[in-house]
Amino acid sequence: xxxxxxxxELLGDRPNLPLERTGPAALRPxxxxxxxxxxxxxxxxxxxxxxxxxxxxxxxxxxxxVLNPAAPLGRPSLSTVILLGVAxxxxxxxxxxxxxxxxxxxxxxxxxxxxxxxxxxxxxxxxFVALVIGPVQIWLGxxxxxxxxxxxxxxxxxxxxxxxxxxxxVLAFRTEAGWVFGLGLLGLATAWAITTTVAYVSIRHRVxxxxxxxxxxxxxxxxxxxNFRLFTQILEVAGVGTRLERATAASWFCWAxxxxxxxxxxxxxxxxxxx
Ligand code: HEM
Numbered sequence: 001x002x003x004x005x006x007x008x009e010l011l012g013d014r015p016n017l018p019l020e021r022t023g024p025a026a027l028r029p030x031x032x033x034x035x036x037x038x039x040x041x042x043x044x045x046x047x048x049x050x051x052x053x054x055x056x057x058x059x060x061x062x063x064x065x066v067l068n069p070a071a072p073l074g075r076p077s078l079s080t081v082i083l084l085g086v087a088x089x090x091x092x093x094x095x096x097x098x099x100x101x102x103x104x105x106x107x108x109x110x111x112x113x114x115x116x117x118x119x120x121x122x123x124x125x126x127x128f129v130a131l132v133i134g135p136v137q138i139w140l141g142x143x144x145x146x147x148x149x150x151x152x153x154x155x156x157x158x159x160x161x162x163x164x165x166x167x168x169x170v171l172a173f174r175t176e177a178g179w180v181f182g183l184g185l186l187g188l189a190t191a192w193a194i195t196t197t198v199a200y201v202s203i204r205h206r207v208x209x210x211x212x213x214x215x216x217x218x219x220x221x222x223x224x225x226x227n228f229r230l231f232t233q234i235l236e237v238a239g240v241g242t243r244l245e246r247a248t249a250a251s252w253f254c255w256a257x258x259x260x261x262x263x264x265x266x267x268x269x270x271x272x273x274x275x
Contacts (some may be wrong), residue, residue, distance in 0.1 A: 036272050070085075076142045084135050087223065094226040099124050101219045112176050126164025127225065133157045134219040147188060154203075161196045161222070165189050177247055184251025191255055192221045213266050220262045224255040 011017035076084075099110050105117075107204055113120045134155050140150040171187040231250045235241060241249070 015202065046117065054103045054214075076139070080142060081139075084139060087219075088135050090226050090230070091135070091193050091223070093129065094229055095128060098225075098229055099128060116171060116174055123164050123167035124173060126160045126162070126167060127222070129160030130157055130164055130222045130228075133160065134222050137215065138219060141215065151231060154200075158196065158200060161192060161218070165192050167194075168192070177251075179185040180250045181248045185246065185251070187222050188221065188255045191259065192218070192224075209270075216266065217262060220258045221255055228259060 003107075003137050102121065110117055110120070128148050133156050136154055137150060137157055140146050140153070168185065168189040172182045172189060175182045175185070194216040195214055199211055202211035202214055228247075228250045231253055232246045235246045235249075236243075240246065
């Protein structure tokens, strides 16, 4: 018999015992935390939802993580601090050397982009907002501090991704660097839209662990253009390929490989919390 069906037979239809897990763990009851209706929106979570008394989500997420008023504030691990620090430094390097020069509005710097400068500047503006807000959001989400600010910046992040992504699709269709390059960046734009949308939908449903995971994926994708620059410059220094070959390879590598590398870390984290 399927474990979830067996679990339901043994435990009945009690809402406090989530049965969505499969395997032996599905049969073990989980501890649920009831949140007072008097709790402040911050204590109740990002959306300020009223608790209906049921165990809201998986263990280690809504119930015991953010909504529990007694839970200690999250302390980011050393690896999180180092990762965020490196990301901020690299993002600053990218914005200063690759994005900021376009603000000069000098046609010589735009080169072939000049006829599409409106779309490029819109894209850079949206990408800039997402790139800058992302680490702040991950920090606030991890430390569970300043949740009203986290919520406001989250909307800013969404707006940045929506703007940057829309312009990116137009740029990808009109690129002069060939269809393989264009398709790579179209894939990147799709990944950007999907990861960010799932992160948003997760928080609307108050599934904090899922929101956290998809926001990390979303920021890994946001970071892709920084990787693009790094990757092409390393290949250039190494004397590998032509400019077009390097850019074409980067249009796929800059997001597919980081997403792949991030995944085992995200899954490992979940396994480590499985009882
Ligand atoms: C993550 C999703 C992103 C996608 C799908 C994307 C897509 C694109 C596309 C299609 C182009 C034009 C390429 C060409 O035709 O040569 C472009 C250029 C550019 N993008 Fe993005 N981009 C993304 C993120 C970002 C972010 C976060 C920034 C940060 C501000 C950014 C900054 C730039 C810059 C500065 C250029 C001009 C090319 C250069 O000088 O390197 N992009 N992007």
